[in-house]
Every structure is written in C-alpha cells, then in structure tokens.
Amino acid sequence: MQTFRFDPCDLPDTALALRSDVRAFLASELDGFPARKRAETWMGWDADFSRKLGERGWIGMTWPKQYGGHERSALDRYVVLEEMLSAGAPVAAHWIGDRQSGPLLLNYGTEQQRQKYLPSIARGESFFCIGMSEPDSGSDLASVRTRAESTGDGWVINGTKLWTSGAHRAHVMIALFRTATEEGNRHGGLTQFLVDLDTPGITIRPIRDLSGNAHFNEVVFEDVLVPDTQRVGETHGAWKQVTAELAYERSGPERYLSCYPLMAELVQEMHGKSEHSSRDEIEIGRAVAELATLRQMSVSVAGMLDAGQNPALEASVVKDLGAVLEQRIPGLATDLLGRPFHLGAGGIDEAAAYLVQNAPSFSLRGGTREILRGIIARGLGLR
Amino acid sequence: MNELQTMLSDTANRLFTDHLQKPVREAAEEGQWPQLLWQAVEENGFGHVLVSEARGGAGAGWSDAMVLLRACGTHAVPLPLAETIVAAWLLDQAGLDVPEGPLTFAQSDLQPDGDSVVCTVPLQAVPFAAQCKHVVAVSPHKDGVRIALFVDGKSSNEVTTIARDPVADLTYNAPAVSHGIAQLPADTVLQFGAVVRAAGIAGALQAVLLQAVQYAGDRVQFGRPISQFQAVQHQLAELASHAASVGVAVDAAARAIEANPRTAGFDIAVAKVRAADAAQIGASIAHQTHGAIGFTYEHGLHFWTRRLWSWAPEFGGAAHWAQRLGKEAIKGGGKELWTTIAAR
Numbered sequence: 139m140q141t142f143r144f145d146p147c148d149l150p151d152t153a154l155a156l157r158s159d160v161r162a163f164l165a166s167e168l169d170g171f172p173a174r175k176r177a178e179t180w181m182g183w184d185a186d187f188s189r190k191l192g193e194r195g196w197i198g199m200t201w202p203k204q205y206g207g208h209e210r211s212a213l214d215r216y217v218v219l220e221e222m223l224s225a226g227a228p229v230a231a232h233w234i235g236d237r238q239s240g241p242l243l244l245n246y247g248t249e250q251q252r253q254k255y256l257p258s259i260a261r262g263e264s265f266f267c268i269g270m271s272e273p274d275s276g277s278d279l280a281s282v283r284t285r286a287e288s289t290g291d292g293w294v295i296n297g298t299k300l301w302t303s304g305a306h307r308a309h310v311m312i313a314l315f316r317t318a319t320e321e322g323n324r325h326g327g328l329t330q331f332l333v334d335l336d337t338p339g340i341t342i343r344p345i346r347d348l349s350g351n352a353h354f355n356e357v358v359f360e361d362v363l364v365p366d367t368q369r370v371g372e373t374h375g376a377w378k379q380v381t382a383e384l385a386y387e388r389s390g391p392e393r394y395l396s397c398y399p400l401m402a403e404l405v406q407e408m409h410g411k412s413e414h415s416s417r418d419e420i421e422i423g424r425a426v427a428e429l430a431t432l433r434q435m436s437v438s439v440a441g442m443l444d445a446g447q448n449p450a451l452e453a454s455v456v457k458d459l460g461a462v463l464e465q466r467i468p469g470l471a472t473d474l475l476g477r478p479f480h481l482g483a484g485g486i487d488e489a490a491a492y493l494v495q496n497a498p499s500f501s502l503r504g505g506t507r508e509i510l511r512g513i514i515a516r517g518l519g520l521r
Numbered sequence: 522m523n524e525l526q527t528m529l530s531d532t533a534n535r536l537f538t539d540h541l542q543k544p545v546r547e548a549a550e551e552g553q554w555p556q557l558l559w560q561a562v563e564e565n566g567f568g569h570v571l572v573s574e575a576r577g578g579a580g581a582g583w584s585d586a587m588v589l590l591r592a593c594g595t596h597a598v599p600l601p602l603a604e605t606i607v608a609a610w611l612l613d614q615a616g617l618d619v620p621e622g623p624l625t626f627a628q629s630d631l632q633p634d635g636d637s638v639v640c641t642v643p644l645q646a647v648p649f650a651a652q653c654k655h656v657v658a659v660s661p662h663k664d665g666v667r668i669a670l671f672v673d674g675k676s677s678n679e680v681t682t683i684a685r686d687p688v689a690d691l692t693y694n695a696p697a698v699s700h701g702i703a704q705l706p707a708d709t710v711l712q713f714g715a716v717v718r719a720a721g722i723a724g725a726l727q728a729v730l731l732q733a734v735q736y737a738g739d740r741v742q743f744g745r746p747i748s749q750f751q752a753v754q755h756q757l758a759e760l761a762s763h764a765a766s767v768g769v770a771v772d773a774a775a776r777a778i779e780a781n782p783r784t785a786g787f788d789i790a791v792a793k794v795r796a797a798d799a800a801q802i803g804a805s806i807a808h809q810t811h812g813a814i815g816f817t818y819e820h821g822l823h824f825w826t827r828r829l830w831s832w833a834p835e836f837g838g839a840a841h842w843a844q845r846l847g848k849e850a851i852k853g854g855g856k857e858l859w860t861t862i863a864a865r
Contacts, residue, residue: 141727142761142765144765144768144769144772146772146773146776157863220863221863224859224863225859398859401858402855402856402858402859403855404855405850405851405853405854405855405858406854406855406856407855408851409851409852409853409854409855414847414848414851416844418847418851419843419844419847419848419851420840420843420844420847421843421847422843422846422847422850422851423790423794423842423843423844423845423846423847423848423850424794424798424839424843424846424847426791426843426846426847426850426858426862427770427790427791427794427795427842427843427846428795429862430770430773430787430788430791430862430865431766431769431770431773431791431795432766433862433863433865434769434770434772434773434865435765435766435769438769452765455761455762455765455766458758458762459762459763459766508751508755510758511754511755511758511759512751512754512755512758514758514761514762515754515755515757515758517761518730518734518754518757518758518761519734519738520734520737520738520748520749520753520754520757521749521754
C-alpha cells in the first residue's frame, strides 16, 4: 500500500512579501466588488483584470523569462493564487492558460508554439480553454471520438466537444482528438492540438447552466483544418500529457476555496450580530477546521510540485476532500442564516443563491468524485 | 522525517511489534499492568522525549515527539505513554526535575501552602491515575500556569474508558513534592491533552486503514475479493483521505507548539476537530469493511476502533473545539478569517 505523503512545507520569505503586495493590490482593485461577483472566483471572467495581473507579473510566474515568464518559485505562485481566490478575484480569463496550457506547452510544445502563445498568456491577453470532454465522454476520456484525420501536412477535424468552459470567450482551445483507433488500447491513438478558435468550421454554442449562467459550451468542428505545426507532443501520444495536465488541474487551491468568499461573508454576517447560538459557532468552527487543514494539505502539494515531485495522488485527496467541503458551505449558509436566498437581493443572499445552484458542479469538474476515489483506491493497492 | 524522527519511528515500531502481542493487550484490558512493555518504553527514554537534555531527557521538539504520540495510536499502546510525555514536558517547562516511572497529568486547583502548594479539590477522571505514582497537577496562574508534582494519591471512582484504559479521581492530603510556574496557556491541560489524543487518532486511523485494506484484499465474497467492489474501494478511499487529513492537522499543531506553545491554540483546536470527526467516520468504515468478524473481541480490530471512539471526546470533542474556533472566527470577522488561516 502506497502511503500518502503530505510533508509540511514552509513558504519562503519571498512568498510572504509577495502576499502583502497582492493583498494591497486586491484591496484597491476589488474595493466595492459585489459578493455575488466574489462568489464566482475562478469562474469570474474579466479580461481587464487579467491584463493588470499580467502587468504585475502574476501570470506565468514560474515560466522561463524567454517566454514572458518570471522564473519565480511555485510557492510564490501558490500565494498569489490563494490570495486571488480567497478575495474572490475574477481570474477565469487567464486561469486555464496559467494553470494548464502554459505548463503543457513548456513540457510538450515546440519552440515555435511556445513563442507564439506563452508571452501573450503571461501578459494576460491570450485566453485558453480545454477541449477534453465530449457528449459521450466525460470522465471516461479514453472514449473520446472527435477525429483528427491526417491530410499530410495538416489535420481535418470533425466532431463535438462539450462542457468546454469559457470557449465562447477564449482565443485558443487545447483539444484532445482521436487520431487512430487502436484495438485493445483505448489510451493510445489520442493526440492534442492547439486550435485557434477563429478557424473556419468551428461553431461555439454556450450552454446555460441551472443557475442561468453560461460559462460552458458545446463546440462543433466541421471539416476544421489545423496545420501539423499546431499538434502538441507526439501523434497518438497524448494520454500521458493529459494525465499530467489533469494533475495540474487537480492540485491547486481552487479545489477547496471555490466557496471561500461565501464563508467569509457568512462569518462577517455573524460578526455583525450581537448573539449566536452554540450551533452557529460549532458549525462555523468545524468548517474553519476543515479549511485550515485543507490549506495545509494544499500548501504541502505545492511544496512537492516545487520540489519537482509528482503529487498526483495527494492532489486527488485534496480535490476530493476539498469538493466535499466546498459543497457543504452553501448548505451551511442556508442552515445558519435560515432564510430563503432571493435572486436580485444583492449582498450575501445573492452570493449564496449563486453558490447553492453551482455547488453540484464542484464534484464533477476536473474529475468526478468517483474518478478521484478510484485513483485513491489504486494508490491503496485496491485496483 | 529527519534523522531523529526516523530513529524514533524505527525504535518505536520495533519495540511495539516485539513487546505488544495480543495476550499483552488482553491482559492489560483485564487490568494487569504491562510491566515488561513499560520497562522497554522507559529504557528507550520515550516518556522523556520532550524533556531538556539538562534534566536527562532527549531534548526533542514536538514534531519529533509526534512520532511517538502517533505510535501510541498506530500500535494501540495500553500505557500512559502520551500522558507521560506531556507530564514530563510540563515539569520541564516549570523548571522541575522529572521522576522515573509512568506519569499522568490533570487540571487542578493549586493553592500556596507555606513554601509548597496543595491540591484543594480532587483531580477528576485522571487517565491511568491509579497506575502512576507521580501526577502532575496544573492550575491557572497570573504568569501562565502553576505546575506541581504530587506523589501517592488516593484514588477513587475507578472506571475504565471505552479503550479499557483506567481512569480515576485522585486526592492528596500532603503538599506537592515540587512546584513551579510555566509560561503556558491557562487551559494547558485541555490543549495538550487534546493534541496528544488527536495524534493518537492520526496513528489509529492509519492502523485501521492498513487493516481494512489488507482484509478487503483477503476476504472473498461472490467469488472475488471484496476489495474489487467499487463501493468498498470508495469507502476505503474516503477513510484514507480522512486519515491523511488528520495526519496533516496534527503535524501542523506540532509545528505551532514548537514555534510557541502559548499561541498554538488555533492549530490544536483544528487538529482535535478534524481528528474527532475523522475518528467517527474512520471507525465506522473500518468496521463496515471487516463485516461481522471485526465486531468480535477475538479479531482485534476493536483495539483500535475503541481507542478512536474513546479519544474523540477526551480533552474536548469536536463540538467543544469547533465552538472555540467558531467563536474566534466570528469575533474576528470575515476579513480576518483568511488572514488567520493563511498565517500558518
């Protein structure tokens, strides 16, 4: 049985100094930012805000300077991320590029691809989305069917991607396509491509979610031509790339902080009251204990990433426990405030109403709870 | 783990594997003091791990001692080892010599009596009270806490915990053998009692996880090992995640105590809330995985699960410590909360 390693991690002094810079920036930038907007956190899209972060060097922080990066440690970056999320900053526009696409290109991209995309991601000007899921292929990515057929010097793509967050506003999709059907090896025959979303033949249709928002999309490819220079990594060799990419997707503080702004609002509302029941205090305290512990775990994962280790298993543990807590917080607000949250009411009510309706997605996106528990079970030697 | 921690871990695992067989556990639960086991523990200086070298201890820090405190849970140790470690540390903190033998500690009301102090009220529900010749009593003092060492108490109301560890009230007619002041929080007994119970839970959760994984792989039903059923895998994954989480929380508490024992209250509370909640979940999953056999005394899973149930409410349960955290969070307000969490 593999045991999980969560070694304690001390944040370096540079990270602590950076924290006060970020806090000062956010305090002035988000002054008067409504609770409902803060509740969106990493789903909140604001291109201007992303560009300002780019100017300050807070996107692509760990990347080489030659690609517009800043060559800072993963722990410096971690502190920026957790300050953004805890303050409810609207980081969605650059989030995917910073978290996944950039690192993917640094690992597997060509020199030309790096030069073409990385500097503009780091400036907060070029926004990415991830084309993995499909109509019949959610957590079971090996069943991807959208095909890229070789034309010699390029590829022609046909099929449909689904649940693609931000596709309607992003510039580029990093997409996973089937390039071969290999009997008995569902993980083979998949290839990743950089698809500029203004390429002819692409139709993007936003899908309204149950809260009335439309952040994810259906993206249809009809005879879309993509040159071979846009292929990322080996032909048919995307599975290991995608697996590594998902580790980035699962390891960050966004996996337990999605509802943090509501938690802070809830505590603030209690703070304004003269009396609290012991139940209020106990339930708030229990959530605080879980938040504090998840943060320690999340920092530990960041420390392992910084040390060049592969904490994929530990990241799955944090994401699973984190989603359970995140999903509890809207219900906790409902219980403790004891009133219905009306849309249009503003303030904490609007934030809570939004998150009550969004919480079901927390244990779906980035791998369902069942997938994560399967990964953990494999780590325990059960599979 | 650093070098000292690896050494402590290796020594403790070897010692408890060699000396703590099932008959020893069963005899201890019948009330028989495991003398040979205690002797081995004492020879290795485990109880004095936190005592400064000047007073004959190992001079280790709380992160190092955590290895032994967790081992109390991993090996379901039927001895007041955690109590001895804390009591010895308290004496050392107050500048007092540490006697040989098992020690325990309790909240008290200490009053000056000439050059010494007396214990005016019975010490209540003291772990291993009747088994420890010496007891460390603690009461609030304007400069921290007053700490006093008492000998040969008179025990009454002898009962046992769910873990079958003995508990009793103690009264003293004679003044303290020695006493001093330590710069520690007024609720020192509760805080440091809570952190050692949280550490024990962290160890016990690891132990029941290992046992459940092993059992699930061995036990065949419907023609295959039950470990192959997804429902079982997911339960064990949940147990593993909780066990990992408690481990992280107690490590954070140990580091906070090491940095400053007066200001570690938040981290200790976090660890005990997480540990107490996870203990209930973990014991439940471990038993569900083992089925009926795990419910028998014969099998032995209960040596760990009964400790989980026993330790969860000792020195303040989840509700007690959560309420403390909740009160502080509400008092600080919404902006302060993140500052508190991120300051660690």
